[in-house]
Amino acid sequence: MTAIRTLGSTGPQVSALGLGCMGMSALYGESDRTESIATIHAALDAGITLLDTGDFYGMGHNELLINEALRTAPAAAREQALTSVKFGALRTVEGAFTGYDGRPAAVKNFAAYSLQRLGTDHIDIYRIARLDPDVPIEETVGAIAELVEAGHVRHIGLSEVGPETIRRAAAVAPISDLQIEYSLISRSIEDTILPVCRELGVGITAYGVLSRGLISGHFTRDRELGPGDFRAMSPRFQGENLRHNLDLVDALRKIAEQKGASVAQIAIAWVLSRGADIVPLVGARRRDRLAEALGALDVTLDAADLAAIEEAVPAGAAAGPRYPENQMAHLDSER
Numbered sequence: 001m002t003a004i005r006t007l008g009s010t011g012p013q014v015s016a017l018g019l020g021c022m023g024m025s026a027l028y029g030e031s032d033r034t035e036s037i038a039t040i041h042a043a044l045d046a047g048i049t050l051l052d053t054g055d056f057y058g059m060g061h062n063e064l065l066i067n068e069a070l071r072t073a074p075a076a077a078r079e080q081a082l083t084s085v086k087f088g089a090l091r092t093v094e095g096a097f098t099g100y101d102g103r104p105a106a107v108k109n110f111a112a113y114s115l116q117r118l119g120t121d122h123i124d125i126y127r128i129a130r131l132d133p134d135v136p137i138e139e140t141v142g143a144i145a146e147l148v149e150a151g152h153v154r155h156i157g158l159s160e161v162g163p164e165t166i167r168r169a170a171a172v173a174p175i176s177d178l179q180i181e182y183s184l185i186s187r188s189i190e191d192t193i194l195p196v197c198r199e200l201g202v203g204i205t206a207y208g209v210l211s212r213g214l215i216s217g218h219f220t221r222d223r224e225l226g227p228g229d230f231r232a233m234s235p236r237f238q239g240e241n242l243r244h245n246l247d248l249v250d251a252l253r254k255i256a257e258q259k260g261a262s263v264a265q266i267a268i269a270w271v272l273s274r275g276a277d278i279v280p281l282v283g284a285r286r287r288d289r290l291a292e293a294l295g296a297l298d299v300t301l302d303a304a305d306l307a308a309i310e311e312a313v314p315a316g317a318a319a320g321p322r323y324p325e326n327q328m329a330h331l332d333s334e335r
């Protein structure tokens, strides 16, 4: 993979697809450590340079996994890899999420621990996972800017925040990218968030481009989901909503077959087609899934293809919101 994109007007150059490592440690049921590391190695070998994680994914597990994968990767691949780390989520020993902490002292504390776990001397892009409603974004971003000044962080990112917060953050320091859900069935960024990002030169790292597997073409109506699986609580994966959403996938499958591509490749290629300032993060945790995702880079969608895709899955076609109600409440981006 040689395709490169630049994150915003001030961010780094990265591979056109990033690897989201969350599912290797949390939220999508069991994962295999050996296969996870092999997947990160295969991604680096294929030219993926952007590895996305969060300190709360498996409460440190994901950063330690990335540490091991980078330590055991060839030096050239390791040197090209960029880490994108989210912080701020507060958890209990049992794993419950209890809020967010964006106070400057907390930001620096989170960063100190992440650097240890990652085994690196800097984090390439650092961002709070959700806005802390009790701390002005200026203070949180200001603290990351001090980490940049000290050489511990290279770039400042944002996650799931709306236009007003993006403007306030960008007034404090250069912002490389906003990480936010964007897919054929999650298009709410298009009206106001994406235009503001473009106006301010803030790139997008898009997550959930397969809607957590729902529009990958591999998800089936009868799939069993374990208790720790996010999808067991996600409204889009329940009952009638799931039936409706998988009907959309069937419509997409017809287009995929005509293109000689898979459903997942069409869904990823569609996000890639939305602008050179958008970098999809694919959540592959196995080498076969990664290979499929990389194949999206070879899929070219012309105007007729895009029209057919939009007809099969019009904006707003999904049944159910993208998060359960209690988690929607944390999304500054949905206000």
Ligand SMILES: NC(=O)c1ccc[n+]([C@@H]2O[C@H](COP(=O)([O-])OP(=O)(O)OC[C@H]3O[C@@H](n4cnc5c(N)ncnc54)[C@H](OP(=O)(O)O)[C@@H]3O)[C@@H](O)[C@H]2O)c1
Residues within 6 Å of the ligand: 019, 020, 021, 022, 023, 028, 052, 053, 054, 086, 129, 159, 160, 179, 180, 206, 207, 208, 209, 210, 211, 212, 213, 214, 216, 218, 264, 281, 282, 283, 284, 285, 286, 288, 289, 290, 292, 293
């Ligand atoms: N900022 C935020 O708020 C936020 C929130 C969520 C995620 N993220 C980041 O974004 C990354 C991507 O998100 P995501 O994992 O939800 O995205 P995703 O790519 O929409 O979903 C990943 C899931 O799709 C399934 N899948 C099926 N075919 C696939 C293929 N060819 N390639 C990849 N996955 C395939 C996999 O399930 P199976 O393994 O069961 O096949 C995988 O668990 C995360 O890893 C995380 O780093 C950020």
